[in-house]
Amino acid sequence: MPTSTRTRLAALSLAAGLSLALSGCGQAPWAGGLTGTASATPTAKATIKAIENDLATGSAQHTITAGDAGLTVDYSSTLNMGEWTAGANKPISFTVTAALGTDDGQAVYLSKVSVIPGVSGPDGALDAPAPLIDESGLANGYFMKAPYSYGQTFVLPAIDPAATSITLSFTYELLIQTTPTSSTYAKQTASDQIVVAVAK
Numbered sequence: 001m002p003t004s005t006r007t008r009l010a011a012l013s014l015a016a017g018l019s020l021a022l023s024g025c026g027q028a029p030w031a032g033g034l035t036g037t038a039s040a041t042p043t044a045k046a047t048i049k050a051i052e053n054d055l056a057t058g059s060a061q062h063t064i065t066a067g068d069a070g071l072t073v074d075y076s077s078t079l080n081m082g083e084w085t086a087g088a089n090k091p092i093s094f095t096v097t098a099a100l101g102t103d104d105g106q107a108v109y110l111s112k113v114s115v116i117p118g119v120s121g122p123d124g125a126l127d128a129p130a131p132l133i134d135e136s137g138l139a140n141g142y143f144m145k146a147p148y149s150y151g152q153t154f155v156l157p158a159i160d161p162a163a164t165s166i167t168l169s170f171t172y173e174l175l176i177q178t179t180p181t182s183s184t185y186a187k188q189t190a191s192d193q194i195v196v197a198v199a200k
Helices: 003-023
Strands: 059-066 069-076 090-100 108-121 124-126 132-135 150-156 165-177 185-197
Touching (some): 059 165, 069 165, 090 108, 090 165, 108 150
Antiparallel strands (some): 069 090, 090 150, 108 132, 165 185
16 A cells, blocks of 8 residues: 555544544533523513502593482592692592482482592502591481482592502482372482592
8 A cells, every 4th residue: 555545544543533532521621611501580570550540531420229219420520630649638529410210209318428538558558537428407318319419529638648549438328208298208328439549
C-alpha cells in the first residue's frame, strides 16, 4: 500500500476514535453549569372588582309590591356622583307612587318610611350613620295613590374615609283603605335597596 494511502487511513481512524471518546464523556466542558432550559415564572394578574352603583346614570327606577299595591319608586341625587365622597353631605331623593291591583277607589297612604344605611370598605363593613326616618303625624299618613306621590330627600352625613360604597335599605309602610267608604285600613310593608358608590 502506498505511504500516502496509509497516512490518510491512519488519520481517519484517529478522528473516528476521538469522536467516539468525546461522545462517551457526557457534557462538554464549555457547556458550563447549564443543566436544563430556563422557563419563565407566570405572574398572577391583578383583579379589579367593579363597585356597583345604582345611580351611575344619575337616577334609578324600581317597581316593588306591598300586598295589592304596586309601588313605583324613582331614586336620584342632586349631588354629582363624582362628588359622592366619604366626607361630603350626600343627598338621596326619592318619589313613591302607589297603584292598586284591585282598584275600587280605595285610598293608599304612606304612614312611615325608613332608610338604614350600610357602609362597606375594601375589608368589609364599616361604621354607618343612624337610620333616617319620616313618620307621618297625620291620622292615616301621606296620600300617595297615583296620580299623587310622596317625595322626600334624606342627607347622608360624612362616613369613614375608607368607604367604597353605601347600601341604602328602604322600608315603606302603607295603609290601604279596605273599601272606598271604609274607616278601616290594611297595613302593608314593602322593602327596597339601592347601592351607591363612594367617589375617591
